[in-house]
Amino acid sequence: MLRLPQFGVELPSAIDEVVALLRDNPGARIVAGGTDLLPNLKHQLEQPAMLISLAQVAELRAISEVSTEVGPALEIGAGVTLTELSEDPLVREHFPSLAAAAGTVASPLIRNMGTIGGNLNLDTRCRYVNQTKFWRQAIGGGCLKSEGEVCHVVPGGRNCVAALSSDCAPVLISLDAEVVLAGPQGERVVPAAKYYKADGLRHTVREDAEITTKLRVPLASGPRRSAYAKWTVRKSIDFPLVSVALRFDLASDDVDAAVTGLKIVAGVLGAKPRIVAKLDDAIGKKLSDPALTSIVAAAVHKQCKPLENVPYEAPYRRQMFAVFTKRAIADLVAAG
């Protein structure tokens, strides 16, 4: 039995009310599905005096096509559940990798509760943090992210290297999504690629008094193939141990067409998803060309250096990042 600490609960019904509550109650935490925050509270990782539930904020739950200055986009409300996101016809049509990622999060039960806003703002995790307080005391009283002063992953380290285990974050970055935040100063828009910071203790640029209201994902301007590769020990419930989002823009709607642009983003390394760089050699090659797979997999292997912040040995995970990248491209080519 894991008890929650004491807190009050507010049930606002509009975004404005949420922002006012956040502004007037420093330290208050937003709870949507609760599948990330509540286990952390039960593990005594924090003790907010107030939880602001989004259960009654209906305006967060829409998915709609909008036109922006740079072209059409899909706006996805932060309160859309992961089940809804994975089953939504518009999302499946335009962003199959996002639907796939949302559909692989944890278990059906958790996807029925958890929201895309919550998945984007998932707290960073570490094998030495997400444990009971009793467990943490047994290893000497916690670490930088809990009660302690040390890091058990990087001995002597002063920066928390807890990992962002969100399945959707790398995908949203690969799709050039934007995050819309509402706060006391009004609304602001942050590119998903600039939303995260390499600091396990404070890993997003969201201010305490801000709430993520929606995501804006631009529709593809041409033919595209995208995928999400994930490895877990069990096929359900687990957080990813390998997480790679892939997106290839093509000259024509054919896997034998030349790749005109690509974006590969890896998760579960540190607090910030890694956008794989130096992929210029892949441009101009056919998606079905084995040389393209080799270039991408080699770049992933070179640049993605896992730590032992989540289960499994880091060298094995590093190999698997490349293996799952190759498999994802092979699946895209096989699907045509």
Added chain:
Amino acid sequence: MHHGLPAPGLCLAKREGGREPTRMVEALLSLRINGEPAHVAAPAHWTLLEVLRYRLDLIGSKQGCDKGDCGACTVQIDGEPVLACLTLAAAAQSRDIRTVEGLGWAPEAVEGCHPLQDAFDRWDAAQCGFCTPGILMSAEALLRKVGGVVTREQVREALAGNLCRCTGYTKIIDAVVDASEQLHAEREQPEQSTGT
């Protein structure tokens, strides 16, 4: 703005270590459980599972891992299977909550026994039984969603958040498929179920 919750600060409890007092708020909750209204006072920080088990005596929903891994606490909210251990009771107000206790009152139940419960009995799909209530609630949602005979693959997917450490799942999957066949057969061939 409090929507039925009393104003914060109703009762002050001193936090350990002499820091700022935290608010211990006793909330008056208006829930709807298995079709019946339930008005209950409980601490605002309690989960739906705690309110079900320790205020309303509905102990069918089990407290297993208590952090979302095992699915033993699965209930349905507005028809969707969810984890009661990670649902704040205050946030479940004005929603339609169904627990395993309500299965026997479902329209498809015969003499207080849902076809799923009957199939679990016939297939010996419960061993220690701790996971069974949660599995029944996930399975019932699947049968309703599919509205026909379900495949083993659909059952495996729907029960992917419910852990069972006894059965190895085979008999559970057999029972859910069987229950869907029973339900579907009765609908398609009503003349056979009336008997002679």
